[in-house]
Amino acid sequence: MATSSLAPPEVPMELHAGNRDRLLTALRAHLSATASPPRGIALLQGGEEQTRHCTDHLELFRQESYFAYLFGVREPGFYGAIDIASGQSILFAPRLPPDYAVWMGEIKPLPYFKDRYKVDLVFYVDEIVQVLQDRFSQHGKPVLFLLYGKSTDSGNYSKPASFEGIEKFDTDLGTLHPILTECRVIKSEMELGLIQYANDVSSEAHIEVMRQAKPGMKEYQLESIFLHHSYRYGACRHCSYTCICATGENSSILHYGHTAAPNDRTLNDGDMALMDMGAEYNFYGSDITCSYPINGKFNSNQATVYNGCP
Amino acid sequence: MATSSLAPPEVPMELHAGNRDRLLTALRAHLSATASPPRGIALLQGGEEQTRHCTDHLELFRQESYFAYLFGVREPGFYGAIDIASGQSILFAPRLPPDYAVWMGEIKPLPYFKDRYKVDLVFYVDEIVQVLQDRFSQHGKPVLFLLYGKSTDSGNYSKPASFEGIEKFDTDLGTLHPILTECRVIKSEMELGLIQYANDVSSEAHIEVMRQAKPGMKEYQLESIFLHHSYRYGACRHCSYTCICATGENSSILHYGHTAAPNDRTLNDGDMALMDMGAEYNFYGSDITCSYPINGKFNSNQATVYNGCP
Numbered sequence: 001m002a003t004s005s006l007a008p009p010e011v012p013m014e015l016h017a018g019n020r021d022r023l024l025t026a027l028r029a030h031l032s033a034t035a036s037p038p039r040g041i042a043l044l045q046g047g048e049e050q051t052r053h054c055t056d057h058l059e060l061f062r063q064e065s066y067f068a069y070l071f072g073v074r075e076p077g078f079y080g081a082i083d084i085a086s087g088q089s090i091l092f093a094p095r096l097p098p099d100y101a102v103w104m105g106e107i108k109p110l111p112y113f114k115d116r117y118k119v120d121l122v123f124y125v126d127e128i129v130q131v132l133q134d135r136f137s138q139h140g141k142p143v144l145f146l147l148y149g150k151s152t153d154s155g156n157y158s159k160p161a162s163f164e165g166i167e168k169f170d171t172d173l174g175t176l177h178p179i180l181t182e183c184r185v186i187k188s189e190m191e192l193g194l195i196q197y198a199n200d201v202s203s204e205a206h207i208e209v210m211r212q213a214k215p216g217m218k219e220y221q222l223e224s225i226f227l228h229h230s231y232r233y234g235a236c237r238h239c240s241y242t243c244i245c246a247t248g249e250n251s252s253i254l255h256y257g258h259t260a261a262p263n264d265r266t267l268n269d270g271d272m273a274l275m276d277m278g279a280e281y282n283f284y285g286s287d288i289t290c291s292y293p294i295n296g297k298f299n300s301n302q303a304t305v306y307n308g309c310p
Numbered sequence: 311m312a313t314s315s316l317a318p319p320e321v322p323m324e325l326h327a328g329n330r331d332r333l334l335t336a337l338r339a340h341l342s343a344t345a346s347p348p349r350g351i352a353l354l355q356g357g358e359e360q361t362r363h364c365t366d367h368l369e370l371f372r373q374e375s376y377f378a379y380l381f382g383v384r385e386p387g388f389y390g391a392i393d394i395a396s397g398q399s400i401l402f403a404p405r406l407p408p409d410y411a412v413w414m415g416e417i418k419p420l421p422y423f424k425d426r427y428k429v430d431l432v433f434y435v436d437e438i439v440q441v442l443q444d445r446f447s448q449h450g451k452p453v454l455f456l457l458y459g460k461s462t463d464s465g466n467y468s469k470p471a472s473f474e475g476i477e478k479f480d481t482d483l484g485t486l487h488p489i490l491t492e493c494r495v496i497k498s499e500m501e502l503g504l505i506q507y508a509n510d511v512s513s514e515a516h517i518e519v520m521r522q523a524k525p526g527m528k529e530y531q532l533e534s535i536f537l538h539h540s541y542r543y544g545a546c547r548h549c550s551y552t553c554i555c556a557t558g559e560n561s562s563i564l565h566y567g568h569t570a571a572p573n574d575r576t577l578n579d580g581d582m583a584l585m586d587m588g589a590e591y592n593f594y595g596s597d598i599t600c601s602y603p604i605n606g607k608f609n610s611n612q613a614t615v616y617n618g619c620p
Contacts, residue, residue, distance in 0.1 A: 049569075053357065053374045056464035060552050061569040064363045075570040105563045105571035154366035221542045228538035232531045237572065242370055253415045259359075259371040260385040261415035262547065 002208050004233035009197055011282045013118035015190040016072035017089075022183045023070065024087050027145070030179055031084070039085040040143035041136060042176055044070065045161035046078040062238055066147055066158065068283040069184055073117055079125055079161060083136060084145075089119040092128050129165035143170045149177025191284060198286040201234030201279045202226075206290055209275060213294050219245040219263035222275065230279035240285030244276035247294060267294045272302055312518050314543035319507055321592045323428035325500040326382035327399075332493045333380065334397050337455070340489055341394070349395040350453035351446060352486055354380065355471035356388040372548055376457055376468065378593040379494055383427055389435055389471060393446060394455075399429040402438050439475035453480045459487025501594060508596040511544030511589045512536075516600055519585060523604055529555040529573035532585065540589035550595030554586035557604060577604045582612055 023042065031038050047064040051057060061076045071080040077094035091114070096107050114122040123131050136142040146160035160173055187195065208229045209222045223243040230236040244257040247267050251274035257263045267273070271294045278286035293302055333352065341348050357374040361367060371386045381390040387404035401424070406417050420432040433441050446452040456470035470483055497505065518539045519532045533553040540546040554567040557577050561584035567573045577583070581604045588596035603612055 047363065051464055051466060052372065054461045054464060054466040054468040055375065056461065056466075057551060058565075058568060059369070062362065063569075065365065074572075103564045104568065105560075105566060151364045151366065154361055154364060156361060156364040156366075158364040218545070220545065220547065224538050224541040227541070228534050231534035231537070235528070235530065237530065241367060250415075254413045255368075256415060258368060258414065259373075262384075 002229060002233070004204060004229070006201055006204060006233045008235035008281070009193070011072065011194070012190060013072055013116075015188065015194070016070060017118060018188050018190060019069050019183065020071075020082055020089055021087075022186075022188075023180055024082060024084065026179045026183055027084055027175070030175065037139065037143075039083075039136075039139055040145055040172070041132060042082040042084065042145045042180075043132075043161050044080050044147050045159070045163075046071070046073055046080065047076055049076040060237075063283065065283060066180060066184075069180075071117055071119070072282070073113075077125065079128060079163065080119075081132070088121060090121040090123065090131070091117060091119050092123050092125045092131075095124045095126055125163070128163050129168060132169065141168070141170050143172055145172045145176040147176050147180065148173040149181065194281055194284040195286065197234075198236065198240075198279050198281040198284050199288065201230050201236050201281065202277065202286040202288045205229035205234070205279065206275060206277065206288060209277075210290075210292060213267065213273060214296075215267050215269040215271070215294055217267050219247055219250070219257075219265050219267065222273070223257070223263050223277070226275075226277045234279055234281065236279035236281050238280045240278040240280045240287055244274070244289075246274045246276070247271045250274075251291070269295050270299065271295075312539060312543070314514060314539070316511055316514060316543045318545035318591070319503070321382065321504070322500060323382055323426075325498065325504070326380060327428060328498050328500060329379050329493065330381075330392055330399055331397075332496075332498075333490055334392065334394065336489045336493055337394055337485070340485065347449065347453075349393075349446075349449055350455055350482070351442060352392040352394065352455045352490075353442075353471050354390050354457050355469070355473075356381070356383055356390065357386055359386040370547075373593065375593060376490060376494075379490075381427060381429070382592070383423075387435065389438060389473065390429075391442070398431060400431040400433065400441070401427060401429050402433050402435045402441075405434045405436055435473070438473050439478060442479065451478070451480050453482055455482045455486040457486050457490065458483040459491065504591055504594040505596065507544075508546065508550075508589050508591040508594050509598065511540050511546050511591065512587065512596040512598045514543070515539035515589065516585060516587065516598060519587075520600075520602060523577065523583060524606075525577050525579040525581070525604055527577045529557055529560070529567075529575050529577065532583070533567070533573050533587070536585075536587045544589055544591065546589035546591050548590045550588040550590045550597055554584070554599075556584045556586070557581045560584075561601070579605050580609065581605075 044067050046067040049061045050059045052059060063074055079092040081090040093113050101107050110122040132142055147158050148160040150157050205226045209225045212225055213222055222245045226243055242257050245263040246256040247265055248271045250256050250265055273294050274291045276289040278288050354377050356377040359371045360369045362369060373384055389402040391400040403423050411417050424432040442452055457468050458470040460467050515536045519535045522535055523532055532555045536553055552567050555573040556566040557575055558581045560566050560575055583604050584601045586599040588598050
């Protein structure tokens with residue numbers, strides 16, 4: 001029976017407030033350096049829940065990462081804004097239909113989100129235009145700094161926030177993405193704490209996999225053990241990436257484990273395993289790979305190669 | 311320690327061939343009844359792999375269900391066709407770039423897919439226009455019957471196949487969807503066998519959850535036990551829907567368990583649990599709900615209500 005010393009930590013919302021502060025500092029410095037007016041709104045759109053193709057099967061929602069970084073909001077359908085001049089943070093929550101309460105759960109009032117996510121102001125999404133015009137137009141039309149830029153990992157572009165009435169504002173697509181991306185590179189102490197925790201969970205889960213692995217099992221059974229240990233004991237519902245549980249020659253495929261190569265080989269006596277799996281906690285991920293013989297004992301060739309790696 | 315008597319069955323490709331036969335019979339009957347020419351191509355587009363927002367995080371791909379029903383293809387990026395006159399089945403596989411082999415695994419040659427999925431012909435996706443024109447144009451431009459129609463569960467519309475050059479064909483958007491949807495209602499013996507298996511997996515996993523549930527645990531730990539049992543012992547990587555592990559008053563929310571209500575309550579002594587979870591095996595799903603007291607003993611009120619349900 002697996003045991004665990006893991007204790008899922010509380011996630012302090014000060015972490016995300018700190019992220020917003022770092023963005024504010026960087027944005028203000030940029031506007032100052034380019035002799036631009038020291039105001040405007042950084043506006044991001046959170047992720048939307050998706051159904052599977054035409055069906056009513058809802059995919060388990062996981063927040064878009066830039067939005068999560070700044071606001072920590074786990075629910076779909078939100079927008080978030082930061083007023084550059086005042087530093088105020090504003091969340092816009094979706095206005096849910098009454099039958100949401102029957103199907104999906106209690107409809108939380110706006111003060112719930114204000115308290116939960118420790119932002120300065122909360123409104124409904126359908127109030128964006130009015131709120132931004134009424135509160136932030138003392139210097140004319142506020143400029144909206146939207147998130148648009150290329151991910152150098154994927155080559156894909158982030159989709160800038162859009163909403164009905166956005167044409168009433170001036171928008172800037174070039175400023176926010178590089179600055180916010182740069183902010184995310186240097187982690188705060190609180191972020192490092194969560195990353196450390198995600199790594200602790202994954203380390204324990206890898207050890208549990210190693211304990212249970214033996215010839216005759218299927219690779220996906222090792223994946224299942226990892227996922228279970230991470231979720232049951234670590235409260236990690238998501239992984240950073242699809243589990244790579246490669247044995248034998250599958251270990252030479254960098255991203256083995258996806259649907260077209262789904263961790264379905266049987267483990268043989270004498271196989272080496274390459275386990276590349278990482279749990280994620282509150283949007284902060286781990287990425288751990290380790291390699292060992294399935295039968296628990298290196299043969300001399302395996303030992304030579306293993307010890308040859310620094 | 312959990313044990314299991316589950317033995318994941320082989321999936322016979324005759325199952326999907328039988329599904330194609332039923333569609334052919336129904337389509338031919340429809341064309342005959344409407345005095346239409348007894349020919350044309352039923353053409354479906356399979357699902358595409360998706361990245362998470364702008365990142366390179368690939369979501370675990372699960373095939374679109376109509377496509378899976380007819381072809382059983384688990385990989386993304388395929389098209390499938392059925393020639394109504396001859397009954398021939400044709401798969402179009404994506405032409406993968408050479409570096410796929412390094413990142414994702416061996417690039418399978420076309421005969422691999424012909425053999426694996428037991429279809430009559432296999433080509434590359436970029437050959438669709440030529441293949442359909444060359445092989446099926448003896449009666450002029452072949453009509454393509456595309457899948458377009460409303461899901462009465464979700465209100466969403468299925469997206470008809472599209473590809474470069476589709477304008478060279480006549481297309482029919484109204485015929486295929488209602489007929490294919492109707493075909494899927496009546497299950498064959500082989501389909502029933504897989505549905506039974508998915509139910510066997512889920513039943514065993516529910517029992518394992520029931521055995522381990524006790525006050526002080528979190529609802530998500532019960533979800534994790536279910537997922538693990540279904541995957542480790544049942545080879546079910548997917549569930550039919552997000553696990554609903556509701557205790558206490560959460561049991562009154564029909565679709566509890568999603569990201570905004572994520573199975574995160576602590577189980578109390580005296581709670582009733584409502585567990586609504588179902589594993590999926592080769593695209594065939596189960597849907598099982600059961601209700602019991604977390605501490606293993608009904609109190610008299612709980613027993614009255616429980617026994618009052620037929």
